[in-house]
Amino acid sequence: MDWILILISGKVKKHVMRGKYSFGGGRSYRVGLPPLLILPSWRVQKVQCFGNWSRNDSKVIGDNRGSMVVKAASEGGAISLPKHWPLSKIQHPAINNNKVHNFLLKSQDPEEKLQDPVPRMKGSSRFFTVGLVASWYSSNIGVLLLNKYLLSNYGFKYPIFLTMCHMTACSLFSYVAIAWMKVVPLQTIRSRVQFFKISALSLIFCVSVVFGNVSLRYLPVSFNQAIGATTPFFTAVFAYLMTFKREAWLTYLTLVPVVTGVIIASGGEPSFHLFGFIICVAATAARALKSVLQGILLSSEGEKLNSMNLLLYMAPMAVVFLLPATLIMEENVVGITLALARDDSKIIWYLLFNSALAYFVNLTNFLVTKHTSALTLQVLGNAKGAVAVVVSILIFRNPVSVTGMMGYTLTVFGVILYSDAKKRTK
Template identity: 65%
Template sequence: MDSHHQTTWVRRNSNPKLESISVLDIPSTVQPSAASKHQSSAGFATSLIILSWYPVFLTMLHMCSCSISSFIAVGWLNIVPIQYIGSRSQLLKIVALSSIFSLSVVSGNMSLRYLPVSFNQAIGATTPFFTAIFAFLITCKKETGTVYMALVPVVLGIALASNGEPLFNVVGFVACLVSTAARALKSVVQGLLLTSEAEKLHSMNLLMYMAPIAVVLLLPAALIIEGNVFGVIASEAEKKPWFLLVLAANMMIAYSVNLFNFLVTKHTSALTLQVLGNAKAAVAAAISVLIFRNPVTVTGLTGFTITILGVILYSEAKKRSKAIF
């Protein structure tokens, strides 16, 4: 047996460069098992896998949940006072927020067709860099020189990681950069709507207005990109009625996540929110390597490490700048 031979399992169509490698197909239905508990757990796992196959559709459902939950919380339960859109400028900002969010979702998931999750997360770690740029261009908000300098290794690290990525793909790289920049721009526009004295909205009110617009934008995107997703979900729900409960729980968790996202932006800053998100990126990158076993070079690993160190330096610089002012 050749000692250099190694079989690598990858997701089908996850990267055009991997089509020659042995592919692991995940069955759409659970195979019969002797033990019913194994059958039940396998069925649950398969349902989660099916949901992960349709990320744009799932995000659209998340926005549906945000729309309904926010309307109930604000318009029915009066948890917070309802706020009405007061100007055309405010309406345009809400539409822009929904559009930017939808763009980040679609382009981000498109990039995963061409790039491994670990490299995708490494590129996403540069979001604070884009956020700092957009914050300066749109709000004229300046950070201290130390804060800007701390973002330099974030960019240099990702440049090094890109150069050392064995599965680098131009289309995936551009799509991921677009998603990263859109996510940063969303944070800045979101911050404007949550903190501006003239157009300030409560988090629940903002979710109530922006989520329905996102649904309208994401629905055609899901149908175009993900095909007969409604038929697949309906079939799964027919076979397993409890699948709808899993879906409902997922949607409610998504509402909570989006609400906390807005609250963090309101009480800190758009840049801080994106830096916090990079801790998740590091964990996601490590887990993806363990699960998908995509090849990682020393150069790529070094670049990602430099990026994460840059994020840590930024956090320290931000704390010191707050202490000074």
Template identity: 75%
Template structure:
């Protein structure tokens, strides 16, 4: 079925907003963690989730952007969608899976060609990617259920506090006295406070547009777009921070972009 032009433009706009905010957060994270020397990634992520919790609550409960959906009722689409998936076992076309090969291969080549490559960091990235993929699939079924579906703002409002509950003890244990250190830094240089606030607000828009892109495309499409976004972010990072890059790394990023283009064509044909 052919998608109307207005629908395609809307989806393209969502993807553009997601890319812009996502790459902005990545670059700010790199600046804070590497250039500025604020080496507390767990606390930084905690700030992101706190902002998501607060801004989602304000948008729903105060500004009434979307109706509030109760937590108990919100579990209905999850179980409905999961059971429906288990019974129907929906799969993508074989051509779609083939086009994912250059995407994954390109990322692996690019990682191996990274001048600051570290095996443990690479394994952690793989684990994070798998967890992100699971999150994407779950949010996809929650947002697209034929039953009592959640909207993206409500899903973010319920998800973010759960993330805070996990991140808070982790930050306290693994990044000792990070709150005191941050306060001391803010007293010496107020710029760090504004950077954290702006970075956290931007993270809210990343998560919100992430949910919206999932709703209007698919979980698999989101992951492929995420890989392409990584390649774009690397290029921008090189231009801004003058990071060294190898021929192998550039080959990997090029292969990833080619895979994304092939994937897009395969999805068009499947429709």
């Protein structure tokens, strides 16, 4: 059984079904500009695309069917295939006709209509997503707690060197994941201008990570997380200052409890340290600035990079920035680390494991983003901060006050309101 679908100038002119089964169910409608053809739920073994259509341009759209769109690189049309179809091969021979695009879909079984596999796969897919979220939580909270242990409890007082170890691991693991394991397609830097833009982002990224690690020397993890929850406030401020982008008044109003909660938590924090507080606020602001600048600098379609490719290029640049900083500001840190290792070899394993976790934070964040919705990610992110606070208190036994916890709760509540307001105003 063969299906031949002919799309002319991006619009469905006719579809031809060869075989004993009727086509049925096919319909054309618009989502934005490109027209989409939704097909019945059949398994597809092979897809041959004639014309300048590319699998690399595919992306998930948010319709009710959860379809995978194979989109023309230069033409306006699109064909929508259910994302659970196991596409084993996609070919696009050099037959370029700007008006006609032929799609040959061959079923896995020429004589039998296969059932929609979604119900059977739903349980395993849910289990996979839960595993991803658990890995994301574990790596995020793990690297945070281990940073705190090394920089505060263990007495390894070299946050710049620790950050450089993180970036070195991210450089190596990113190359292995993209160049060898093909986790995501490799995206290249296309111009010198794009290179300098990524360098600027890398420098701000370094500042945010180093300052965050420095703050852990002076502040408990619970208070660190409370301050970090104010990232939406700084993002809104920088977005307004740099792009003059105004949000709805309701959105700005939700930022009031975000800031108020941190003020209350600061007043009720038994382990408050002014320098640590200032550095942590600076780290939070730097993270927000990097997010805003990334949207500005890499806004064109030709310059956009997914988070894994961006890390591939930013991490080595960060090492270049951090190496002279650690040599100047943390003199003889390598010799001191080796001396510590002679007395306690566990420090080497701590550093290696901590650096590997730093990469998996980015990897699992990318995978969770890919396999969940934006709303789910926001909810999980807010919950992750609360889990980190509880776990850190249980492990480090740092003193907490009712006032401090009320302030942190108010901040998280404000972040949830902010996310909901942003969603409503879009």
